[in-house]
Amino acid sequence: MSETSSPTNEAPLLDTGVERDLQNVQESGLLDYRSESLPTWCPGCGYYGITHAMTEAINELDIEPHNLVFVSGIGCAGRYPFFMNAYGLHAIHGRAVPMGAGVKIANPDLSVIVVGGDGDGLGIGGGHLSHAIRRNVDITYILFDNGIYGLTKGQTSPTTPQEQITGTHPYGNPDMPLDAVTLGISYRASFVARGYAGQQHDLTPIMRRAFAHKGFSFVVVYTPCVTFDKVNITYENMRGNWKPLPDDYDDGNILEAMKYAMDDTLWHGVFYEEQRPTFHDHERETAEKARS
């Protein structure tokens, strides 16, 4: 090979676009919200997709890390606050929602986002959801619904379908599963949405609306546990059975919300939103009454 035809050091042999992607990410501001701890979730876990959508939404709304608190319960989802650059509270099992409500009540200026798994939120913590919802505390609760206990290695959770074989039910789960979206609507959360970890471009706008909502916003995200669930919420099963709510869908109609939530098709989007006084509005009103 002559000297003139040899490759130079400056020109990359193969342009994979990795450097460009890295530069785009660095310029986007997304990394401002990520801590130095790299996530310890299994490769392929849906939680990476949820994290990306949440981070994009927070970045777009320009919520600064010092005004942001993540509160979690116990489970793989419970590790979330460690991976984010914000205030964080890794609470006890099933108590993420009341702890998040407590943080908001103590300092209403903070944006509070509670995260947790279906076991944490609907099993051991199931009794707390209804009360935070009816008080309309101004926090967002993202339920990472993988239909299984992930951290403890694949036991039946409250959202595991009937007949599914799990670590605790080797002959199949006999119990009817709960559906978090219909629960949220029937408790009348002032914001209820459903998203999917594998559909990030749809998940980010849902998150953005949830974080901007005044009152309790409840987002249920279906997310594959690639390690312990090979039959239910898998990337393969979700493909094709997942549709955005129709363009003319009325998210202020609670009966429509329930109808779509109970449908066999997995609709995603914001099912219901209403504006009503929050916990803090009532607090202020009570204080004024007491003063006068």
Ligand SMILES: Cc1ncc(C[n+]2csc(CCOP(=O)(O)OP(=O)(O)O)c2C)c(N)n1
């Ligand atoms: C009081 C109490 N009971 C049980 C456990 C064991 N435990 C830890 S995480 C978990 C369930 C996790 O499942 P889920 O909430 O769905 O979250 P995931 O791990 O799937 O993200 C259980 C039963 C515990 N830590 N504390």
Ligand code: SF4
């Ligand atoms: S066990 Fe399941 S939920 Fe937990 S990190 Fe692994 S894939 Fe995700």
